[in-house]
Amino acid sequence: MSLLEIKGISKTYPIETTLWGKGKRLEAVKNVSLTLHEGTCLGLVGESGSGKSTLGKMILGLERPDQGEIFFQGKNLFQLAAKEQKELRQNLQVVFQDCYSSVNPRLSIGNIIAEPIKNYEKLTPAEEKKRVGELLEKVGLSPGNMDKYPHQLSGGQLQRVNIARAIALHPKLIVLDEAVSSLDVFVQAQILDLLADLKKEFQLAYLFITHDLQAVHYMADRLAVMYKGQIIEMLDDIKQLNQLEHPISRKLLSSMLPLHPRG
Numbered sequence: 001m002s003l004l005e006i007k008g009i010s011k012t013y014p015i016e017t018t019l020w021g022k023g024k025r026l027e028a029v030k031n032v033s034l035t036l037h038e039g040t041c042l043g044l045v046g047e048s049g050s051g052k053s054t055l056g057k058m059i060l061g062l063e064r065p066d067q068g069e070i071f072f073q074g075k076n077l078f079q080l081a082a083k084e085q086k087e088l089r090q091n092l093q094v095v096f097q098d099c100y101s102s103v104n105p106r107l108s109i110g111n112i113i114a115e116p117i118k119n120y121e122k123l124t125p126a127e128e129k130k131r132v133g134e135l136l137e138k139v140g141l142s143p144g145n146m147d148k149y150p151h152q153l154s155g156g157q158l159q160r161v162n163i164a165r166a167i168a169l170h171p172k173l174i175v176l177d178e179a180v181s182s183l184d185v186f187v188q189a190q191i192l193d194l195l196a197d198l199k200k201e202f203q204l205a206y207l208f209i210t211h212d213l214q215a216v217h218y219m220a221d222r223l224a225v226m227y228k229g230q231i232i233e234m235l236d237d238i239k240q241l242n243q244l245e246h247p248i249s250r251k252l253l254s255s256m257l258p259l260h261p262r263g
């Protein structure tokens with residue numbers, strides 16, 4: 001059974017109403033179907049505005065599709081009772097691009113990471129502190145950081161905190177929405193390494209949303225290319241990147257740096 005199965009989902013948004021175009025809607029996602037298996041990474045690439053984030057938001061339940069269905073662990077995400085939805089949600093996490101706006105600046109790093117734990121588990125303060133310390137270590141930060149505040153960390157460190165929060169409940173799937181895009185290239189590589197290690201250790205699945213084919217080539221097992229709300233091409237083996245055929249995919253490919261600059 002696949003971990004995530006998306007069947008024919010579509011999402012439209014109202015476009016600014018004008019005298020002539022009254023009631024017009026923008027088709028952000030059009031009839032998209034895809035599957036994602038446990039422990040694998042599906043790269044989702046496409047130019048800006050192609051619908052990648054909207055698709056991610058529907059998977060996370062932040063937006064409701066106009067049409068189609070999303071099954072997570074075999075259950076229809078939009079037909080669950082509140083209790084069941086809460087249970088399922090702990091298996092479904094997200095890391096966004098903007099690490100600073102993803103956290104409450106008034107909370108300490110320890111409290112930021114403990115947030116999901118408090119929602120789902122009843123731990124004593126000592127147990128919670130131990131758990132937060134372990135999570136910080138897991139993402140390559142010293143437990144001493146738990147008393148700091150977001151503004152005291154670099155972008156790369158804070159993105160590690162966001163990752164620690166995302167893995168706190170041992171999820172099955174993390175949506176990585178441009179999660180490394182705003183970091184400098186060196187830090188990007190470190191965070192990608194961390195994500196690859198965590199994927200292996202926890203059998204995590206990722207939906208890796210980006211417009212960076214280079215990063216996708218490193219992280220993903222499979223690839224979907226989006227254009228104007230649709231999946232225009234799927235690649236079942238990321239190693240076959242050169243076999244992308246659609247002109248839009250080829251254009252994305254040609255904008256990449258050489259895969260092996262020294263090779």
Ligand SMILES: Nc1ncnc2c1ncn2[C@@H]1O[C@H](COP(=O)(O)OP(=O)(O)OP(=O)(O)O)[C@@H](O)[C@H]1O
Nearest residue numbers: 013014028046047048049050051052053054055211
């Ligand atoms: N809440 C919204 N209201 C109206 N239009 C929206 C909304 N969210 C997204 N859109 C529009 O839907 C389309 C798809 O947007 P989306 O953010 O999913 O694309 P994307 O591929 O993630 O782009 P980017 O790479 O720039 O983040 C765009 O035209 C966008 O302007």
